[in-house]
Amino acid sequence: MSATSGKAFDIPLIRRILTYTRPYQSRFRMTALLTIVLALLSPVRPWLIQYTVDHFVLTPNLPMLLLFCGIMLGILLLETVVQYYQSYLSGWMGQTVIRDIRVQLFAHLTRFKLQYFDRTPIGTLVTRVINDMETLADIFTDGLFSIIGDLMKLVVVLGVMLYIDWQLALISLIPVPFLILATWMFKNGIRKTFQEVRNEVANLNAFTQEHITGMSIIQAFHREAIELEKFKEINRRHRKAHIRSVWYYSVFFPVVEILSALSIALLVWWGTRNMIYAEHPTVTPGRIIEFILYIYMLYRPMRLLADRFNTLQMGIVSAERVFKLLDTDASLKDTGKEVPPQVRGEIIFDHVWFAYTDENYVIKDLNLHINPGEKVAIVGATGSGKTTLINLLSRMYEINQGRILIDGVDIRDYTLNELQQRIGVVLQDVFLFSDTIANNIRLFNPAISDDTIYEAAQAVGAHDFIMRLPGGYNYPVGERGAMLSVGQRQLISFIRAYVYNPSILILDEATSSIDTESEQLIQQATNKITEGRTSIIIAHRLSTIQHADTIVVMEKGEILEMGTHDELIRRNGHYKKLFDLQFTR
Numbered sequence: 001m002s003a004t005s006g007k008a009f010d011i012p013l014i015r016r017i018l019t020y021t022r023p024y025q026s027r028f029r030m031t032a033l034l035t036i037v038l039a040l041l042s043p044v045r046p047w048l049i050q051y052t053v054d055h056f057v058l059t060p061n062l063p064m065l066l067l068f069c070g071i072m073l074g075i076l077l078l079e080t081v082v083q084y085y086q087s088y089l090s091g092w093m094g095q096t097v098i099r100d101i102r103v104q105l106f107a108h109l110t111r112f113k114l115q116y117f118d119r120t121p122i123g124t125l126v127t128r129v130i131n132d133m134e135t136l137a138d139i140f141t142d143g144l145f146s147i148i149g150d151l152m153k154l155v156v157v158l159g160v161m162l163y164i165d166w167q168l169a170l171i172s173l174i175p176v177p178f179l180i181l182a183t184w185m186f187k188n189g190i191r192k193t194f195q196e197v198r199n200e201v202a203n204l205n206a207f208t209q210e211h212i213t214g215m216s217i218i219q220a221f222h223r224e225a226i227e228l229e230k231f232k233e234i235n236r237r238h239r240k241a242h243i244r245s246v247w248y249y250s251v252f253f254p255v256v257e258i259l260s261a262l263s264i265a266l267l268v269w270w271g272t273r274n275m276i277y278a279e280h281p282t283v284t285p286g287r288i289i290e291f292i293l294y295i296y297m298l299y300r301p302m303r304l305l306a307d308r309f310n311t312l313q314m315g316i317v318s319a320e321r322v323f324k325l326l327d328t329d330a331s332l333k334d335t336g337k338e339v340p341p342q343v344r345g346e347i348i349f350d351h352v353w354f355a356y357t358d359e360n361y362v363i364k365d366l367n368l369h370i371n372p373g374e375k376v377a378i379v380g381a382t383g384s385g386k387t388t389l390i391n392l393l394s395r396m397y398e399i400n401q402g403r404i405l406i407d408g409v410d411i412r413d414y415t416l417n418e419l420q421q422r423i424g425v426v427l428q429d430v431f432l433f434s435d436t437i438a439n440n441i442r443l444f445n446p447a448i449s450d451d452t453i454y455e456a457a458q459a460v461g462a463h464d465f466i467m468r469l470p471g472g473y474n475y476p477v478g479e480r481g482a483m484l485s486v487g488q489r490q491l492i493s494f495i496r497a498y499v500y501n502p503s504i505l506i507l508d509e510a511t512s513s514i515d516t517e518s519e520q521l522i523q524q525a526t527n528k529i530t531e532g533r534t535s536i537i538i539a540h541r542l543s544t545i546q547h548a549d550t551i552v553v554m555e556k557g558e559i560l561e562m563g564t565h566d567e568l569i570r571r572n573g574h575y576k577k578l579f580d581l582q583f584t585r
């Protein structure tokens with residue numbers, strides 16, 4: 001935990017949060033003004049009650065009593081209206097600010113390198129975007145404005161009490177030092193438990209998200225009981241942290257009530273003693289009632305201040321986490337300027353090196369030249385670097401050494417948007433959003449019309465199966481495409497790539513997990529969408545790439561062999577062994 005987490009008022013951080021209120025300055029100023037008005041109105045009603053009791057109750061005067069009761073009712077209504085607008089505006093400000101920060105945070109995350117997501121649990125990021133953002137909103141709704149309002153009310157009420165009768169005020173405030181001590185102890189204790197709660201929430205989110213996503217593996221390997229025990233342990237720690245916070249509250253609030261009652265007792269004792277024994281009494285029954293109301297006005301915000309300081313502090317901790325993520329420089333450097341009118345598709349890997357961690361290179365001094373319109377297949381054992389190679393081409397990861405050129409231009413010199421629009425990718429593990437088939441094809445791009453989707457589906461050979469589904473192209477595919485078969489999901493990804501009309505097409509193990517019938521459909525789709533464009537096909541089934549212009553055989557990040565199918569068979573090398581092994585099997 002950094003130093004920032006230990007300070008309730010981290011001025012630079014609060015100043016940074018407040019910069020997000022600049023577009024809403026008029027509402028921000030209005031909220032501040034209403035907070036001041038509330039503090040100034042707070043001592044008015046007790047003073048009116050004192051004046052009414054001493055002048056129109058002890059000495060009955062019904063017309064004036066009714067008049068002052070009407071004035072008090074008017075003041076009460078005014079306070080109610082001011083309180084309503086102050087609460088509404090501070091809540092509106094908080095939700096509007098976190099909306100803006102959340103949008104900025106999500107946009108920032110979408111630009112991160114895939115390498116960042118490899119190292120960071122998704123559940124932790126969900127906690128930052130959802131839970132921490134909600135806690136940050138409390139800085140406005142129940143933190144900063146509330147604390148400032150309570151402090152101003154305390155100053156105003158205390159000043160009025162001392163001005164009216166300083167002796168009576170000091171006697172009634174004797175327990176306040178003990179209240180301050182109790183509040184300080186409560187604040188420190190509850191702060192630690194809140195930090196524990198936030199950490200356990202992040203752990204709980206990460207565990208739940210990961211295990212629900214991998215539920216098929218859990219059930220397939222009968223891990224339900226074991227994973228349930230792990231969940232119980234995380235949930236137990238979460239409950240334990242919450243119960244510690246409950247314990248602090250259950251001790252603190254009764255202590256405050258006792259001290260409040262003690263202040264009132266001292267007030268009544270001193271006031272009645274003054275009225276009975278003083279030669280010239282300065283305390284009246286109305287004054288005692290007035291000071292009792294002032295004591296309640298002092299103790300209530302003082303009781304809440306500790307809680308609100310912790311709310312503010314937790315908002316600061318959440319803000320620190322959110323801004324740490326916003327300040328994380330894990331995005332791809334988009335400094336390129338090249339936006340060519342068209343891309344022919346010539347690709348050159350020039351002495352390329354790449355490692356995911358440190359210097360454990362998975363691509364080693366790789367050189368490869370792919371001509372425009374050429375169909376190149378890449379084969380090799382698992383872990384040979386095939387998928388890594390295509391991720392480097394589309395700049396999902398940055399190379400450590402060397403260059404990758406498209407049409408003679410380093411890919412880092414292209415704008416990132418231009419580069420990735422020119423490269424279409426069909427992955428082995430197709431990801432579909434929980435939406436309709438049509439929206440999963442166009443990816444919510446309004447420039448892609450329904451007619452374009454229909455034509456692409458017919459060209460790929462998927463139109464018939466889509467039309468057999470209830471609702472056709474409006475059929476909801478479920479989360480991650482659960483309502484479709486593996487082959488159907490793969491065909492959807494082919495249509496998706498086809499409608500974007502890329503200059504370079506990458507097919508990553510597109511037929512590795514499907515049945516023979518689906519493989520034939522996908523093979524037809526492959527032949528269709530690779531026509532006239534540079535294509536890189538990563539293949540597991542060697543039968544699907546025999547007609548490729550060039551076959552590249554990789555092993556441990558290096559190229560072992562290159563050539564056509566017939567050339568590699570005649571060479572009787574590594575490819576021939578793979579081919580014989582697969583077809584013998």
